[in-house]
Amino acid sequence: MPTSLIPIIIIAIVVIIVLSIFFSFIPVGLWITAYFSGVKIGIFTLIGMRLRRVAPSRIVNPMIKATKAGLKLGVDKLEAHYLAGGNVNTVVDALIAAQRADINIEFEQAAAIDLAGRNVLEAVQVSVNPKVIETPKVAAVAKDGIEVMVKARVTVRANIERLVGGAGEETIIARVGEGIVTTVGSAQAHKNVLENPDLISKTVLDKGLDAGTAFEILSIDIADVDVGRNIGAQLQTDQAEADKRVSQAKAEERRAMAVAKEQEMKAEVQSMRAKVVEAEAEVPLALAKALNDGNLGAMDYYNMKNIMADTDMRDSISNINKPNDNKKQDE
Missing domain, CATH: 3.30.479.30 (Band 7 domain)
Structure with missing residues (x-):
């Protein structure tokens, strides 16, 4: 390779790198698409989106759909909704569906529904169907x-x-x-x-x-x-x-x-x-004391013994008759 071609090759490589960085940072292709779709948005606005860490395609593509559907939406509103954590594409689809179904819903209302955590497009569809x-x-x-x-x-x-x-x-x-x-x-x-x-x-x-x-x-x-x-x-x-x-x-x-x-x-x-x-254990003692004191005579004592013997005999006879009575009851 001739030595004179080396600077030219280096310059070409540097130009290619610079152009690739330029076109990756500045979405010229997206700007051209928006321009021919009737969306008026400046190239510097797209650069500003890059600097604000906003994906330009997330804003421009929904704007193209809205413009084709006859909706007038500002770039600032869409970008603000995107920065707030909303889904710009879903909101625009919901607005288009509401317009076709003759449902009166503003962008701010749709954005509020989306930020509230509800699917605004599904809500519009359920409102129609x-x-x-x-x-x-x-x-x-x-x-x-x-x-x-x-x-x-x-x-x-x-x-x-x-x-x-x-x-x-x-x-x-x-x-x-x-x-x-x-x-x-x-x-x-x-x-x-x-x-x-x-x-x-x-x-x-x-x-x-x-x-x-x-x-x-x-x-x-x-x-x-x-x-x-x-x-x-x-x-x-x-x-x-x-x-x-x-x-x-x-x-x-x-x-x-x-x-x-x-x-x-x-x-x-x-x-x-x-x-x-x-x-009963004290009875004999009491009898002995009564005999000694003269309060009880010998005949009285024998009469009492006879009565006690008679009582024991009656008890023995009654105990002998009890088994017979029990047998009769059993029969």
Whole structure:
């Protein structure tokens, strides 16, 4: 290679590097696309986006879509929304969809909905095409004690005005479940609910369940009604079982008291017998003292012995007859 070509090659390489850096930092291609799409945006504005660490394509491409759709959006608004953490492309798509559906929604409102964490494009779509929310099976008990399980389908439409700060689907499902429980619980019998399931829909709709939510309830349709357990009978059975256990506990308490009373009486009898034995032990001494003092004669003593012997004989005879009486009772 000739020595004279080396400086030219070095200069060419430097130029290529400089141009590549220039075109990578300054989106000339994006500016040309925007210019021929009717979007008037200066090259220095794109450079400023680079300096502010904003991806120019995230701003210019949505502007091109908005301009082609007939929307007039400023670069500053889109860039401010991007810097705030919003999704510029989704907001522009929502504005275009709202314009096609003749829904009045401003950019600030759409941006606020997007920054609130809701999908503004989906909200516009649900506003045009209502959404069906299916509730899980809700168990309720009628006045006759029969459990009824109800599943409902709620048709809702997004309320753009209440998307910011409005409650979501979970609140709708919870309120519908509350309405189902109230309606079934006020029914005299579960058959009334089975015969007229539309009573549930009317009662729930009359409560205005969509107040404070991001949706407008269009209709509530009962999808399924099943009969469950006999809760009333089960409660009565449980109550009877509880009463039986209470009665058993009271009977056991009375039995324990009776046993304790019996033991107390036996102790008293044993004490009395001990006192009798002790008193009988003192009888001979008392008799001897009476004889010595002359208070008891010899004949009186023999008469008393005869009486005692007669009494013992009568006791022996009665004890002999008792087994015969027991045998007769057995027969």
